[in-house]
Amino acid sequence: MGNPAGAAQAESAAGPRLNEDVDWDLFDSAAYFAHNYSTLRPDDGEIIRIVADFFEQQKQQWPDTWRPKAIDVGAGANLYPALTMLPFTGEITLYERASSNRAWLTEQMEQEDGPSPTWKQFWAEMIRGRSAYQTINDPLNLLTRRARVVKGSVYGLQPEQYDIGTMFFVAESITTRDDEFERATRMFVNSLRAHAPFAAAFMKNSSGYRVGENTFPACSVDENDILRALSGVARDVTINPVESNDLRDGYGGMIVVTGRKKM
Ligand SMILES: C[S@@+](CC[C@H](N)C(=O)[O-])C[C@H]1O[C@@H](n2cnc3c(N)ncnc32)[C@H](O)[C@@H]1O
Incomplete structure (x- = not known):
């Protein structure tokens, strides 16, 4: 895998951590949101441009009356992946393991004033020159x-x-x-129907991350690892490196991938 030395270091310091080893309910949604999404960063802006262009282009192949079922896997405290799918869907599943993040997501959906106005900055990036997004007047309410x-x-x-x-x-x-890592990537794509479009984002060469008082594990991956994980399940795969170096320590940029589920 990419950056094997970094990965080995992460494992020797604390031992390998399986997904099951982690108490995901300790994920501090408010701290994560504040650090990552309280304002629109240039790296997220770049990801939005790539993903919104891709979904809008795919839409041209769908009948106008079709309202696809959408899923955002591991939504966490982030609504912008779901917003990129909003013009193209009848229902969106925000799928999440951590109870803290599910509570945060539910509050965003149910609070009287609607989701945080911060998300309007992200939407503003989506509507720029894209007619499918421009048809929606009140995206946060629709979401x-x-x-x-x-x-x-x-x-x-x-x-x-x-x-x-x-x-x-x-x-x-x-x-x-x-x-x-490979199984999660494959199972995400396999949850889609044949030809379904998808977008996935990855931290490159990540050595783990801190949210509030807790640290969470990461698997150090690069473009080749992602391509390998997708090879059996996806087609029309495009890999886009996204420059990013100031979100936190211990990573080497971001990677956004678009593609379609294989038959
Ligand atoms: C780094 S956060 C990413 C959150 C969000 N998607 C984003 O773009 O910022 C990782 C997320 O994966 C969730 N997660 C952890 N294990 C999971 C699992 N087995 N299945 C689905 N989600 C999981 C965590 O609770 C957390 O919300």
Whole structure:
């Protein structure tokens, strides 16, 4: 895998951490949101441009009346992957293992004033020159009507359930183990129906991360590792490196991938 020395260091310091080893309910959603998404960063802006262009282009091949079922896997305290799918879906599943993040997502959906106005900055990037997004007047209100928060693990996803999907910073950020990274990536894509478009984002060469008072594991991956994980399940795969170096220590940029589920 990419940066094997970094990965070995992460494992020798604390030992390998399987997804099951971690108490995900300790994930501090408010701290994560404040650090990552309280304002729109240039790296997220770049990811939005790539993903929104891709989904808008895919839409041209769908009948206008079709309202695909969408999933965002490991949604965490982030609503922007779901927003990138909003113009193209009838319902969006925000799928999340941690009870803290499910509570945060539910509060965003149910609070009287709607989701945090911060997300308007992210939406502003999506509507720039993209007619599919421009047709929506009140995206945060529409999101609250279309989205539902669902408890679940990426490793428990059933095949061929959804028509469009996103998974941002999950497969490589929930385990130190290469095999678990690969399985999470494959199970995400396999949860989609044949030809379904997807977008996935990854931290490159990550050595783990801190959220609030707790540290969480990561698997150090690069473009080749991602391509290998996707090779049996995806087609039309495009890998886009995204420059990023000031979010935190211990990573080497971001990678965003678009593609479609294989037959
Ligand atoms: C680094 S965060 C990414 C959150 C969000 N998608 C984003 O873009 O910022 C990793 C997320 O994966 C979730 N997670 C951990 N194990 C999981 C599993 N087995 N299945 C689904 N999600 C999981 C965590 O609770 C957390 O929300």
